[in-house]
Amino acid sequence: MVSILMVCLGNICRSPLAHGILESKLPSDKFYVDSAGTANYHVGDSPDHRSIAVAKANGINISHQRGRQFKVSDFDTFDHIFVMDQSNFENVIKLARNTHDSSKVKLILEVDPHIKDKNVPDPYYGTIKDFEHVYSLLDNSCNIISKNLINN
Template sequence: MTSILMVCLGNICRSPLAHGLLESKLPSDLFYVDSAGTANYHIGDSPDQRSIAVAKTHGIDISQQQVRQFKISDFDTFDYIYVMDQSNFDNVIKLARDTDDFAKVKLILEVDTSTLDKHVPDPYYGGDSGFENVFKLLDKATSIISQQLLS
């Protein structure tokens, strides 16, 4: 089974959306998708209500996800680790033990060659439109990832 991890800062806004989106596009008998945060602010909580709401408007239920923190053993568990921005990338890479760990980590928007800015903006302190924008960015990126994984 191929396993994919989505990572952002708190695991309440961006990575839960990426997790739910990619999970909805891949067969669950062949792929395992999860998400985590680099910080420990919200461990055990549900995703931000705004992320839950924007996902729901697009037919995806992320309400049952629970926040967890990224850990070194995730390098052993996951084949691919997609991070939302450079800060997340740097925090995950600091924990890499070797070049194999390092090679698993990528900025999620690197898969979308039409997007110039490779960082998914953090919508936490913005309004609802920021969550919709993040959803659209991640929807496109996860479509590309799923096509790559299924080909």
């Protein structure tokens, strides 16, 4: 089974969306998707209500997810670790024990060569439109990721 982890800061906005989107595109008998945050602000919390609403509007239920903090053992558990922005990339890389760990970590928007800014904007202080924009960015990248994973 191939395992994929989505990581943002608090694990209530971007990474739960990425988790739900990618999970909806992959067969569950061959792939395991999870999400985490680099900070511990929202451990045990549900995703932000706006993330839940945007996912639901697109036919995806993420309301069952709960926030958790990224831990070093995630390098052992996951084959691929996709982070939402440069700050989270640096925070995860700081925890890497070796080059094998760090080789698993990528910015999620890196998979799309057409996107110039490789940082998924944090919609937390924004409006529902910001969450919809984030959904669109993540959906596009998750399409590419799922095709790459299924074809490998």
